[in-house]
Amino acid sequence: MQYQFSEKVSHLQASAIREILKFTSVPGVISFAAGNPAPEAFPVEMIQEISAQLLEQNPIAVLQYGITEGYQPLRELLKGRMQQQQNFNPDRDELMITSGAQQVMELACKSLCNPGDTLICEAPSFIGSLNAFKSYNVNLVGVPLDEDGMNPELLEQALRENPNTKLIYLIPNFQNPTGKTTTLERRKIIYALAQKYNTIILEDNPYGDLRFAGQDVPSFKSMDTDGRVIYAGSFSKVLAPGIRVGYGIAPREIISKMTVCKQVSDVHTNNFGQMLAYEFMNKVDFDAHLAKLRAIYQQKAERMLSGIQKHFSEKIAYTRPEGGLFLWCTLPDGCNMTGFCQQAVQEYKIAVVPGNAFMVSENDQTSSFRLNYSTPTDDAIDKGIEILGQLTKKLFD
Amino acid sequence: MQYQFSEKVSHLQASAIREILKFTSVPGVISFAAGNPAPEAFPVEMIQEISAQLLEQNPIAVLQYGITEGYQPLRELLKGRMQQQQNFNPDRDELMITSGAQQVMELACKSLCNPGDTLICEAPSFIGSLNAFKSYNVNLVGVPLDEDGMNPELLEQALRENPNTKLIYLIPNFQNPTGKTTTLERRKIIYALAQKYNTIILEDNPYGDLRFAGQDVPSFKSMDTDGRVIYAGSFSKVLAPGIRVGYGIAPREIISKMTVCKQVSDVHTNNFGQMLAYEFMNKVDFDAHLAKLRAIYQQKAERMLSGIQKHFSEKIAYTRPEGGLFLWCTLPDGCNMTGFCQQAVQEYKIAVVPGNAFMVSENDQTSSFRLNYSTPTDDAIDKGIEILGQLTKKLFD
Numbered sequence: 001m002q003y004q005f006s007e008k009v010s011h012l013q014a015s016a017i018r019e020i021l022k023f024t025s026v027p028g029v030i031s032f033a034a035g036n037p038a039p040e041a042f043p044v045e046m047i048q049e050i051s052a053q054l055l056e057q058n059p060i061a062v063l064q065y066g067i068t069e070g071y072q073p074l075r076e077l078l079k080g081r082m083q084q085q086q087n088f089n090p091d092r093d094e095l096m097i098t099s100g101a102q103q104v105m106e107l108a109c110k111s112l113c114n115p116g117d118t119l120i121c122e123a124p125s126f127i128g129s130l131n132a133f134k135s136y137n138v139n140l141v142g143v144p145l146d147e148d149g150m151n152p153e154l155l156e157q158a159l160r161e162n163p164n165t166k167l168i169y170l171i172p173n174f175q176n177p178t179g180k181t182t183t184l185e186r187r188k189i190i191y192a193l194a195q196k197y198n199t200i201i202l203e204d205n206p207y208g209d210l211r212f213a214g215q216d217v218p219s220f221k222s223m224d225t226d227g228r229v230i231y232a233g234s235f236s237k238v239l240a241p242g243i244r245v246g247y248g249i250a251p252r253e254i255i256s257k258m259t260v261c262k263q264v265s266d267v268h269t270n271n272f273g274q275m276l277a278y279e280f281m282n283k284v285d286f287d288a289h290l291a292k293l294r295a296i297y298q299q300k301a302e303r304m305l306s307g308i309q310k311h312f313s314e315k316i317a318y319t320r321p322e323g324g325l326f327l328w329c330t331l332p333d334g335c336n337m338t339g340f341c342q343q344a345v346q347e348y349k350i351a352v353v354p355g356n357a358f359m360v361s362e363n364d365q366t367s368s369f370r371l372n373y374s375t376p377t378d379d380a381i382d383k384g385i386e387i388l389g390q391l392t393k394k395l396f397d
Numbered sequence: 398m399q400y401q402f403s404e405k406v407s408h409l410q411a412s413a414i415r416e417i418l419k420f421t422s423v424p425g426v427i428s429f430a431a432g433n434p435a436p437e438a439f440p441v442e443m444i445q446e447i448s449a450q451l452l453e454q455n456p457i458a459v460l461q462y463g464i465t466e467g468y469q470p471l472r473e474l475l476k477g478r479m480q481q482q483q484n485f486n487p488d489r490d491e492l493m494i495t496s497g498a499q500q501v502m503e504l505a506c507k508s509l510c511n512p513g514d515t516l517i518c519e520a521p522s523f524i525g526s527l528n529a530f531k532s533y534n535v536n537l538v539g540v541p542l543d544e545d546g547m548n549p550e551l552l553e554q555a556l557r558e559n560p561n562t563k564l565i566y567l568i569p570n571f572q573n574p575t576g577k578t579t580t581l582e583r584r585k586i587i588y589a590l591a592q593k594y595n596t597i598i599l600e601d602n603p604y605g606d607l608r609f610a611g612q613d614v615p616s617f618k619s620m621d622t623d624g625r626v627i628y629a630g631s632f633s634k635v636l637a638p639g640i641r642v643g644y645g646i647a648p649r650e651i652i653s654k655m656t657v658c659k660q661v662s663d664v665h666t667n668n669f670g671q672m673l674a675y676e677f678m679n680k681v682d683f684d685a686h687l688a689k690l691r692a693i694y695q696q697k698a699e700r701m702l703s704g705i706q707k708h709f710s711e712k713i714a715y716t717r718p719e720g721g722l723f724l725w726c727t728l729p730d731g732c733n734m735t736g737f738c739q740q741a742v743q744e745y746k747i748a749v750v751p752g753n754a755f756m757v758s759e760n761d762q763t764s765s766f767r768l769n770y771s772t773p774t775d776d777a778i779d780k781g782i783e784i785l786g787q788l789t790k791k792l793f794d
Contacts, residue, residue: 001624003651006507006509006511009508009658042456042460042461044456048449048456051448051452055441059444059445063444063638063639064637065633099641099663102662105661106661110403110405110406111403112403114405131657131660131661226398242459242460242461243460243669257406260410263528264409264502265496265503265529266499266641267525270667271639272639272667
């Protein structure tokens with residue numbers, strides 16, 4: 001028979017990154033296209049120990065149905081931690097466990113946006129979130145980033161032109177794909193604009209704990225006097241993505257609606273992952289664990305940056321992230337960026353992600369591409385950046 | 398601030414079962430209201446052994462990101478099994494892993510239904526699926542069940558009156574909540590009606606492997622000559638619900654769209670659960686394992702049925718399921734069913750689920766309620782049925 005898909009999903013396609021990633025399984029290709037944590041960042045022995053204990057001491061709780069809101073001890077522990085970090089107001093806010101932070105974006109959009117409502121995002125932004133929003137047929141409006149974060153004049157213009165704006169989506173720390181961090185001053189301006197135009201901020205913070213340089217910047221949630229911030233956190237980058245455990249924090253009324261939506265989606269997040277995350281945070285010095293991860297990513301970032309400085313054409317601009325997993329390179333004006341990325345992977349066997357994959361529409365112009373330094377080995381970083389540098393020099397010097 | 402939720406979710410509420418379940422934590426209450434597998438059905442020792450091996454031999458694969466379609470060895474194993482059971486046509490169909498079978502319902506509805514499109518379901522039916530459909534603002538139409546399954550005249554009438562019907566949702570084996578099984582003849586009639594009105598069947602089969610009496614009936618998927626059946630399977634009742642692993646089988650084009658929708662929802666199903674399910678099916682004699690589960694549920698069902706026969710008023714009708722976890726009791730015409738359920742839990746401390754919880758609208762009339770025999774202990778079944786029997790005799794004899 002002929003299939004007719006719903007209007008909200010008929011335009012959706014598998015992410016462009018996935019097409020690039022196909023090349024990364026070709027033998028000999030060095031990939032800077034992924035976004036995976038470094039395998040050496042997984043605390044494997046501790047996880048083995050905790051898993052054995054969980055299944056020895058509490059097997060039925062691991063295996064039986066759980067409640068949609070999440071494993072209660074993990075929720076309490078995270079609430080306590082968020083209160084310390086001034087993100088969480090227990091008189092007003094609630095916390096739910098989700099199947100990765102991705103689910104927070106989907107549930108927030110499903111709960112708050114009708115088809116045609118406007119959702120403002122950074123341009124560029126994380127493709128997984130953009131596709132989640134698109135799958136609810138929202139009017140997605142991208143606001144360009146400058147060095148300090150989302151451009152405030154263009155944000156206000158977007159808010160003025162789209163009075164049906166329901167959400168402003170931001171990744172304020174070490175943004176995916178650019179590696180940029182929104183400054184405190186810019187955060188204050190953005191929060192004030194959300195107040196002025198009475199809209200909600202969706203703050204996605206998967207990388208915040210991975211700062212390896214500079215000073216922490218207070219979250220939007222910590223400045224949330226009105227209850228207009230939904231905060232998304234994740235264990236994917238600080239413990240393991242394969243367990244699919246994240247969390248959402250928002251005013252009780254919003255979490256309550258998101259919980260009903262989660263119930264009809266996957267009933268609850270897998271218990272093993274939740275209980276593992278809880279026991280891990282409880283048993284180890286979590287801040288010491290984070291310090292180890294930061295050291296790993298700092299070393300990898302510096303390795304890639306020094307390779308770029310040494311081997312790339314000086315005509316290539318690039319960001320210097322203070323944390324996270326990515327940096328963002330920009331070709332000289334008017335260059336054929338997608339052609340560059342194709343040549344890189346096909347002739348030079350180096351995979352990077354073309355920047356238009358992160359735009360609201362893949363037809364939007366950008367001359368940038370994303371590099372990931374968390375997944376490749378040190379040797380792959382050294383070798384791959386040198387080879388990519390040869391291509392930049394050949395084309396632009 | 399004031400929150401305004403989207404039209405599709407603003408009418409959604411936490412399930413009525415959850416309200417009943419609140420009473421079940423009151424000390425002294427015996428609950429027949431749940432739907433959990435029996436704890437003694439979990440193969441705890443084998444799971445301990447497999448988990449230790451997985452984390453010893455393949456920790457990075459457990460902890461790292463996986464692909465949205467699911468763990469490849471598990472998909473291949475399930476495809477093979479489904480081909481043997483004649484459910485799966487490899488030239489046309491594809492199989493994806495989901496975070497529980499619940500996710501198949503959500504993804505199918507999201508992929509295929511626009512707001513206002515009609516989705517036909519059995520009346521009564523599983524509340525979790527009904528809420529998933531409602532969360533996409535479909536026109537949900539319930540067709541009453543008779544002894545053989547969905548009433549065919551009323552189904553045809555519903556199809557005639559709703560030419561925008563996109564899906565017919567059915568739980569053909571040991572249906573939740575009634576315990577009824579759709580006969581082969583009735584399945585053929587329903588499939589022919591789906592052909593005549595060119596619509597898709599969504600076949601939900603979480604209990605099919607738990608048949609403890611009578612003969613297996615071929616699935617809708619096995620008679621699917623046109624590619625108009627989406628089949629949902631689950632490990633929740635045959636291994637463990639806490640791992641949140643299910644699967645969907647459908648024509649490639651539909652699975653491909655559902656996979657894009659899953660990607661934006663939770664990226665992929667947790668690896669531990671998927672790898673555990675694979676290793677378990679690979680290492681043990683899975684059919685022998687199922688035989689053990691069937692023996693457990695047969696014993697519990699017979700225990701409850703013999704208690705009902707002994708203690709209930711003869712005015713109460715009830716189903717005699719050939720498998721699954723539930724049976725369905727019906728009070729004499731004109732009785733106040735919700736009053737009965739309230740009195741049962743508040744005065745007699747026996748929790749059951751009022752039948753209207755499973756109707757398209759909780760205002761739809763029914764004089765039935767659901768009993769679960771898988772979760773309570775044998776003693777609780779004996780004692781609880783005797784007490785509930787006293788109430789039926791007091792009210793109806």
